[in-house]
Amino acid sequence: MRCDACGAEASLQWRPGSEGVVGTVAGVLERRPVLVCPSDHVRAAPGGSDAAVTAVEAQLPHARGRWRRRDACGSCDAALDLPVRRTRRSITVGHAGLAVHTLHLDVPMTRCGDCGTDQLPTRSRSDLHGVVAAAYRPDEPADTP
Numbered sequence: 122m123r124c125d126a127c128g129a130e131a132s133l134q135w136r137p138g139s140e141g142v143v144g145t146v147a148g149v150l151e152r153r154p155v156l157v158c159p160s161d162h163v164r165a166a167p168g169g170s171d172a173a174v175t176a177v178e179a180q181l182p183h184a185r186g187r188w189r190r191r192d193a194c195g196s197c198d199a200a201l202d203l204p205v206r207r208t209r210r211s212i213t214v215g216h217a218g219l220a221v222h223t224l225h226l227d228v229p230m231t232r233c234g235d236c237g238t239d240q241l242p243t244r245s246r247s248d249l250h251g252v253v254a255a256a257y258r259p260d261e262p263a264d265t266p
Contacts, residue, residue, distance in 0.1 A: 122167070124158035131156040133166055133219070141255040144248035147227040150256040154219050163259040170257040172216035173224055177253060180212050184231065186243040192231070199235035205242060206230060224256060 124131045134157050140149040154166035184192035184201055192201045212224045228249065230239040241249065 122156055124156070124160070124162050125164060126162040127158060127160050129158040129160060131158040131162070131164070135220075136259075139256050139258075141252055143251035143255060145229050145245045146248040146252045148252035148256050149225040151223050151225070153257065153259070154222070155259045165257050165259050166219060168216045168218055169214075170254055172219070173212070173214045173253045173257065174250065176212050176214045177224070177226075177249060181210055181226070181228070181249075182238055182240040183246065184240045184242050192243050194233035194236060194238060195240055196238045197233060197236040199233055201231050201233060201240070201242070203232050203234055206232075208239065224253070226252070 122131045123129070134155055135152045136155050138150040138152050140147070154169050156164050156166055183195050185195050185198070187193050190200070193199065194201055206229070207227060208230045210226045210228060212226060213221060214224055215221045226249070228241055229245050231242055232239050
C-alpha cells in the first residue's frame with residue numbers, strides 16, 4: 122500500500138489498542154492495525170473497521186425496532202419488556218489482510234422473556250457503530266526509532 126500523504130510504501134503495524142465510549146456503548150480494542158510509512162504518516166488499515174462492523178452484526182444479536190412500540194426480539198418477534206442490563210461481549214474480528222483480533226464491548230442488552238435471547242436495543246445501535254469507528258481511528262503518531 123502507498124501512503125496517501127507522501128506516496129511512499131506503507132507497512133502494516135500493530136499498535137497498542139484503544140478504548141472509547143459513545144453514548145451507551147464502551148469498547149476496547151486489544152491491538153489496532155495501522156499503516157505507517159517511513160515519514161511516520163499513520164492511517165487506519167483498510168478494511169479493519171468494516172470487518173469489525175460485519176463481525177459485530179454477525180456475533181451480537183440485535184433487537185428489531187417497531188414503529189411506535191417497544192423493540193421486538195430479533196429471534197421470535199416478542200415484545201422486549203425486561204429491563205436492560207450491562208454486559209461485556211468479546212467480538213472476534215477477522216479480515217483477509219489482517220490477523221484475527223478481538224474487540225471487547227460493554228453494551229446494554231435486554232433479554233427476551235419468551236425465547237431468552239440477549240440482544241442490543243435499537244437505541245444503542247448507532248452508539249455501537251460509533252465505538253467501532255473510534256476504535257480503528259489512528260490518532261497517534263508513529264514511534265520514531
